[in-house]
Amino acid sequence: MLTEPGALSVVSVPEPSCGPGEVLIRMRGTGLCGSDLAVHAGHRRPPRLPWILGHEGTGRIVGLGSAVSGLRTGQDVVIEPDYCCLTCAPCRAGRTSACDGRAAVGLTVPGLLSDYVVAPAAFVWPVAPRLPLEDLVCVEPATVARAAMRRSGIAPGQSCLVIGAGSQGLLLCQALVDHGVTVFVQEPNEARLDRACSLGATPLPPDTNKLPCLFETSGAPGVIEQGLRRLATPGTAVLIGMNTSPLGVSPRDLVAGQITLIGSMIYDHPVDFAQTVSALESRTPPRLGAVVSDGYALEDVQEAFTAAYTAAGKVWVDLS
Ligand SMILES: [Zn+2]
Ligand SMILES: [Zn+2]
Numbered sequence: 301m302l303t304e305p306g307a308l309s310v311v312s313v314p315e316p317s318c319g320p321g322e323v324l325i326r327m328r329g330t331g332l333c334g335s336d337l338a339v340h341a342g343h344r345r346p347p348r349l350p351w352i353l354g355h356e357g358t359g360r361i362v363g364l365g366s367a368v369s370g371l372r373t374g375q376d377v378v379i380e381p382d383y384c385c386l387t388c389a390p391c392r393a394g395r396t397s398a399c400d401g402r403a404a405v406g407l408t409v410p411g412l413l414s415d416y417v418v419a420p421a422a423f424v425w426p427v428a429p430r431l432p433l434e435d436l437v438c439v440e441p442a443t444v445a446r447a448a449m450r451r452s453g454i455a456p457g458q459s460c461l462v463i464g465a466g467s468q469g470l471l472l473c474q475a476l477v478d479h480g481v482t483v484f485v486q487e488p489n490e491a492r493l494d495r496a497c498s499l500g501a502t503p504l505p506p507d508t509n510k511l512p513c514l515f516e517t518s519g520a521p522g523v524i525e526q527g528l529r530r531l532a533t534p535g536t537a538v539l540i541g542m543n544t545s546p547l548g549v550s551p552r553d554l555v556a557g558q559i560t561l562i563g564s565m566i567y568d569h570p571v572d573f574a575q576t577v578s579a580l581e582s583r584t585p586p587r588l589g590a591v592v593s594d595g596y597a598l599e600d601v602q603e604a605f606t607a608a609y610t611a612a613g614k615v616w617v618d619l620s
Contacts, residue, residue, distance in 0.1 A: 301350035305342025308602050311350070315416050322418045323371060324363030325379070328620040329595070330412045331356035331437035332608040333467060334519070334541075339407065340605050347408060355381035355405040357412030358436035359619075361424070368421040376431065378439040379412060380423040380573045381405030382566055396569040397447075413601070413617060423569070425577050434589030435580065437616045438471065442588050443576040444540065445471040447567035449479060450575075452538045454513050456480030461504060461511050463527050464518030464541060465489070465496040467614035470591040472515055472540075473501040478586055484508060486527075487518075491612035499590060504530075512536065521545035534558035592616065 301311050318324045336353050338344040346353075361375045371377075384391050384399035391399050403409045410417075427436060445468065454460060458481055462473050465487035476483045477500035485501040487493040493503060510532035516524050519541025525548050528537060537559060554561070567573065580588065593613030596604035601617055608615040 301352055303350045310598055316418045318363050318365045318418050320365040320367040321421055322365045323361055323368060323421050323424045325359040325417050326362045327357055327359040327412060327415060327417055329358050329433040329437045329616055329618055330354040331614050331616040333441055337608060352410040352414050353406050354411035354413030356437055356440040371421055375426045376429055377424050377426050378436055379419050381440060383420055383423055384569055394568055397565045425573055427577060428581050432589050434592040435587055438588035438591060439576055441468055442471045443567045443572050445475045446576055447572040448515060448538050448540050448564040449475050451562050451564050452513055452536055454481055459511055460513035461530055463516045463523055465492040467591055469517040470496055472517060474499045474586050495612045517541045519543045525549055531557060531559060536560045538562045538564050540564050
């Protein structure tokens with residue numbers, strides 16, 4: 301639990317109990333990502349303290365609510381950690397990422413960095429048994445990446461620029477390369493850049509021709525503007541990283557450049573998770589776990605968070 305910004309401690313809490321439509325899961329692994337770090341660092345305020353962080357989780361079903369069908373105990377699962385209402389206008393239109401009533405695990409409802417959690421059955425995805433935990437903890441951020449790629453409309457044979465090779469940028473590089481896209485990457489951290497290259501991306505040469513598509517994952521202020529100058533006309537910029545600085549670009553540049561700006565917020569239920577899980581099950585390369593850096597035991601969670609700020613790859617906590 302986060303007890304105050306920057307401070308975590310391992311505490312005992314009562315085992316949660318399963319409502320009729322819920323599933324009790326014994327967690328086996330939870331990945332750490334930028335939004336966990338934003339809460340950890342105090343940039344983003346949780347509803348209360350102490351608070352359980354984490355939203356990239358995998359585990360095994362150990363209990364089923366009375367109204368749950370289609371799932372069984374013993375199944376390995378991943379959790380889709382954004383519980384949309386499924387009834388509002390955006391939800392009914394398939395745009396569940398825009399749901400007003402969406403519960404965001406680890407941000408607005410308690411997180412997955414815990415031995416046991418309950419989750420609504422509709423947001424629990426069974427996966428093939430015995431898949432590596434390193435792959436399974438990457439399913440949620442890989443779904444964020446794949447949703448961004450889907451929304452961009454980029455086609456095999458095209459090229460693009462990915463800005464930032466943190467774990468989200470790495471998963472995006474991997475998804476795009478797998479899709480047949482030529483990926484150029486821009487990242488100041490050498491180790492992260494090397495990691496992106498090992499996944500099939502190429503460092504952006506200074507004299508590259510303009511590119512039709514850009515994915516911004518760093519969230520660093522001022523970087524989007526540089527990326528927009530690299531765009532061909534017409535061009536598409538997909539924004540995934542977040543910051544609160546105003547964007548320094550003129551309407552003239554947007555209009556004359558015929559730039560489509562896409563804010564890509566998480567993923568839509570159920571299409572995007574369904575797609576990632578089925579890609580995972582087909583067991584075709586690439587392995588999601590190729591973006592993983594180190595796994596830490598729960599006792600070492602403080603160390604895991606410290607490492608996650610600078611690691612080249614995804615840091616995760618092994619709860620198995
Ligand atoms: Zn995440
Ligand atoms: Zn909704």
